[in-house]
Amino acid sequence: MNTARTVWRISRAGSLDRLQLAEEALPPPGPGEVQLGVRAVGLNFADIFACLGLYSATPAGSFIPGLEAAGVVTAVGAPLPGHPAYECGERVLALTRFGGYATALNVDTRYLAPIPADWSFEAAAAYPVxxxxxxxxxxxxxxxxxxxxxxxxxxxxxxxxxxxxxxxxxxxxxxxxxxxxxxxxxxxxxxxxxxxxxxxxxxxxxxxxxxxxxxxxxxxxxxxxxxxxxxxxxxxxxxxxxxxxxxxxxxxxxxxxxxxxxxxxxxxxxxxxxxxxxxxxxxxxxxxxxxFNLIWLWEAVERVPEAYAALAALDLPAPHVGNRYAFADARRALDDLQAGQTVGKSVLYVD
Ligand SMILES: NC(=O)c1ccc[n+]([C@@H]2O[C@H](COP(=O)([O-])OP(=O)(O)OC[C@H]3O[C@@H](n4cnc5c(N)ncnc54)[C@H](OP(=O)(O)O)[C@@H]3O)[C@@H](O)[C@H]2O)c1
Incomplete structure (x- = not known):
């Protein structure tokens, strides 16, 4: 059964004014994917470049911005060999090659990592990129x-x-x-x-x-x-x-x-x-x-687990979330980030 979700979608790159909230149906996760009930979305300066059409990897036509999110696994697709297994209810953070500005999304499990027990969803969404x-x-x-x-x-x-x-x-x-x-x-x-x-x-x-x-x-x-x-x-x-x-x-x-x-x-x-x-x-x-541009890592998916493991070995503290915005306030959040005065990470939270 499809899941109802809210997304920020831009009709085509070129102007932040084209970014609009929309209600969409999300199909069940495919093989090797899980569905994530998103609790927080990490914002990146690159999201603005993407919406303006100045980011090399910007999709053609309509797209949902967003390179990372954190939440709870709500559905699991058929397991595939070489893909890690997750169960409903697990707290995970995710890299997304666009599509992160959404209240629910399907993610290839190879882009996921578990959230450390003492981190909030917002800290987790601030982390991967x-x-x-x-x-x-x-x-x-x-x-x-x-x-x-x-x-x-x-x-x-x-x-x-x-x-x-x-x-x-x-x-x-x-x-x-x-x-x-x-x-x-x-x-x-x-x-x-x-x-x-x-x-x-x-x-x-x-x-x-x-x-x-x-x-x-x-x-x-x-x-x-x-x-x-x-x-x-x-x-x-x-x-x-x-x-x-x-x-x-x-x-x-x-x-x-x-x-x-x-x-x-x-x-x-x-x-x-x-x-x-x-x-x-x-x-x-x-x-x-x-x-370098980290977007290469999305293409080299087999190297993502190794990169997550190398980071985990550094045992970094939870990221500093300097700016929290409700999901519906994404446009204001991007304006603040674009102005260059924010400190720490900017994150959208989903109630
Ligand atoms: N290549 C990659 O794979 C990759 C991946 C992630 C991020 N990035 C890049 O890394 C940088 C930091 O990203 P972030 O998401 O963590 O953002 P951020 O550092 O939290 O915010 C961007 C910062 O850029 C500085 N800045 C310099 N000139 C600016 C201007 N004309 N307008 C606005 N801000 C300006 C400002 O800080 P100061 O004024 O204090 O310098 C501003 O706070 C961005 O340039 C981003 O594109 C690259």
Missing amino acids: QALTAWYGLLRLGAARSGSVVLVQSAAGGVGLQALAILERLGAHAIAVVGSEAKVRFLRERTHLPDGCLVVRGGDGYAARLDAALAASGAKGFDLVFDAVLGDGFRPAFERLAPEGRYVLFGAADFMSKGARRGWLRLAWRWLRRPRLDPLAMISSNRGFMG
């Missing part, structure tokens, strides 16, 4: 280890806080860069980072502030820069990579528009001014540059 992003960028690409000096951009945001938690586990030195003094105050209260390692991005003095933070860490350069902003902060950070240092770029928040639409003029201006690197200079300076 941003923790996996931080883990993959810092450890798999960035080779961060104990003692590494690591610049984390947007450190008070969803991915940023996960990155700080992972670096703390490793015994690495984080230098946390944020867009405002208010976020410095938040990090001062929330983390154990000394004041010398908290830096506000931008302005004429930015390079000098990075130098002061490096000096406070007893380092001459960054072993790793973990950045999803790009923009004017790119060059000063890249130039301060230590020999063997790696720059890992995984987003371009600086390209985000200010309104519901793409803002072509602003985009074109950002595009023309994007930084360019000389690969020959990177040989003699021993610096590396890498980029």
